[in-house]
Amino acid sequence: MGIRVAVAGASGYAGGELLRLIAGHPDLEVVTVTGHSTVGRTVGEVQPHLATYADLTFQDTTSEVLAGHDVVFLALPHGQSGSIAAQLPDDVLVVDAGADHRLTSEDDWRAFYPGQWHGAWTYGVPELPTADGKLRTDLATTRRIAAPGCNASAVSLALAPAVAAGFVEPEDLVAVLAVGPSGAGRSTRPDLSASELLGSANAYAVGGTHRHTPEILQNLALVTGVRGSISFTPVLVPMARGILATCTATLTPDVDEREIRAVYAEAYGGERFVRLLPAGRFPAVEHTIGANTLLLGLAVDTAANRLVVVAALDNLVKGTAGAAIQSANLALGLPEAAGLPIDGTAP
């Protein structure tokens, strides 16, 4: 028997992706799945693509059901993890894919989320080049991990090296993202329906209202000590999963593309899952689908005096379940890349 895992919210998109990736993990084994409206049904009925765990039955999402495992992944709507996690034993590794434990500022939480703030856990983006360089060490010793928001990880990793090096003005960051509707979960919202989305593209949470905004600013502050400001606009497009984030920022004086590429190479050159493409090449979402990979392409727009960084990732893998497993691997003392695919799909 491997390391015993429970996945709460396993009937949803993020939870389903956790099951899919753990099925290929050499050390982890899912023994318990929980849901809400699907309690009593099997994985095979609700997630028919997941043959490995087809016979597991969804149980109630309670701390009693989740206790007694080595690792608990929580993939619940925001606001649902905090009280359950608080009742789990301290020695259990708990990884929250939801937002409940990401924000270090209670004021930020109150400004963007309803309900109680539950405090922040160690952030599950090992590659984030924080100023103190301690994130991997912290992940290796913690029992509580907050996996990232999918948009937040794309934008933060795209901009962090340039912001950290002082190559761009942290007060003038802009990110416009093409996002697939799976980012909003298995919801029945009308704007996510095929009839409204196919053949169209819809901006939402416009004007600084998206919940990932404070998470991005928190991440960039970890990198530089400066909170900065960002205009962040997601646009729903008709692809089931994936994010293409186009991030731009005003350049500081006398910076050229060669220097910028050098700092990105230094930040990510040793990383398995974050890759900067050569000059003149830009990522496509398709190349990251199914993979725990973030692809970056960058250019300097000299006429506009802006750095442009394009980032692509699979919101359900590098944007959530993959990041959660990568971080759990560190906390469990396993190879960081265990069970995580690096190659995407095409076409």
Ligand SMILES: NC(=O)c1ccc[n+]([C@@H]2O[C@H](COP(=O)([O-])OP(=O)(O)OC[C@H]3O[C@@H](n4cnc5c(N)ncnc54)[C@H](OP(=O)(O)O)[C@@H]3O)[C@@H](O)[C@H]2O)c1
């Ligand atoms: N989707 C993404 O790309 C993505 C990326 C990063 C982070 N996340 C985060 O991951 C979490 C799950 O997102 P998702 O996209 O997987 O959502 P989802 O597809 O809507 O799944 C939600 C899951 O939570 C369960 N659930 C619903 N209401 C509940 C309640 N009141 N109490 C307990 N369980 C409840 C559902 O169970 P039933 O199906 O049985 O009702 C389902 O298993 C969210 O916090 C989200 O922010 C998602």
